[in-house]
Amino acid sequence: MHKLVPNNSLKTACSTCNLRKLCLPVNLSHIEMERLDDLITRKGVYRHGSILYRSGDKFQALYAIRTGFFKTQILNEDGREQVTGFQMAGEIIGMDGISSDAHTCDAVALEDSEICEIPFNRLEDLGRELPPLQRHLHRILSREIVRDQNIMLLLGSMRAEERLAAFLLNLSQRFAVRGYSPTSFQLRMTRQEIGSYLGLKLETVSRALSHLQESRLINVRNRSLEILCLSGLQACMGKRVR
Amino acid sequence: MHKLVPNNSLKTACSTCNLRKLCLPVNLSHIEMERLDDLITRKGVYRHGSILYRSGDKFQALYAIRTGFFKTQILNEDGREQVTGFQMAGEIIGMDGISSDAHTCDAVALEDSEICEIPFNRLEDLGRELPPLQRHLHRILSREIVRDQNIMLLLGSMRAEERLAAFLLNLSQRFAVRGYSPTSFQLRMTRQEIGSYLGLKLETVSRALSHLQESRLINVRNRSLEILCLSGLQACMGKRVR
């Protein structure tokens, strides 16, 4: 028998979550999993444009995205802005806050989204009792480091069109893992946001997309994107200048 | 009474290490500290140019730099290279390897260096028993994430001279924390390596340094660098294009 329940502060069951393989690929016994369920709460829907946390907010929890799409961005003193990532269902955000007990970036919903809140102190506590969980946390943190360093490579050494190709291929792969089409999807962000992420101006993003379309590698119209030739995109990304 | 000992596989005492405040700012009892000492070994000297680990190497340990200077770099398939960081005494490297049990970058000594090896499995084990140690590990991992995201901001939004200024100020601050002059130090890396780190060509690095010198903000001759005006450099870094 099911009943409808309000969706704020609802207890979430990782044990029955269809994102578990993505979010928490760890072998835990039934009892262990229940202990994890105990500390995670599902928060209400975050509407498009709303802010999950802001730079400066006290750090208290990590957040697993249950449904939806987020961006994270840094804003420095002089008004410079950098989108540091786009996150989708099954991914975990907020790890920037651990080091100084305060978040160092903003997390903004790019579409209506649901998230699971994981109080960090309690996660650490449980990690001490469940080594596989501890290990998983370390892997997630390290994966974020590797991800960021690959973006440094992109920003430091690729040209505009290569960056775009790398970006689209990355989205494609992440959609594929989630069971969506790897070749046809909606961009959830503006050209300006893509540009900020890739270190380009929005006009350059638009031109590069148009050019990839002329090259018959993609079809793009506003936010709908279709990849016509995955290997072509890969080649485009890989081509060295010299 | 002291005696000389070979310096490979020497047991290291964090408890008496003068870098402890930098490397391991954690309150542990005498007994707890000894347990930590037990798992850390000092490895032999890494000569200038030698490699601490390579991309693809099995991940087994984190490394604390005791003396010296390292760079880390990614090399992707097409031969593109990106220096992802320069590390100095008291800093910890190798965290990229946790996520996939293999290192994803190379770590190269830029001068003769000594390092402490921290087997990661045993560190995790000990972390489960010593919550402050566990928390410290999490902070270090998170700090690396924040650091990388700030480099993304630099690469994505700053111009050549601003990047240089930010880079020099960062070095300056790190030297200061270690008790060295914040205004006069040796660059341990080539212009090419600085360029790779900052997403610039070596000629651009050279020109930008020359220009900062013309502006009376620094004196530079080969690898010796003197900062004449810290606040001037800060201003130079901060100035927005519009």
Place this chain on the structure above:
DNA sequence: AAATTACATTGAGCCGCGTCAATAAACTGC
């Protein structure tokens, strides 16, 4: 449906940085 606003595309022109090249200076090994 009209009006308003946000977002995207495209062109023209310019400039910062990359490319190429020449030279100098600093290391390294003998």
Place this chain on the structure above:
DNA sequence: GCAGTTTATTGACGCGGCTCAATGTAATTT
């Protein structure tokens, strides 16, 4: 010391991406 190599500086020039501007299109409000 000298030869060979690596590293750094500087100039000339070109191009990729930024700036500015105009126009088009989609989403939202009235």
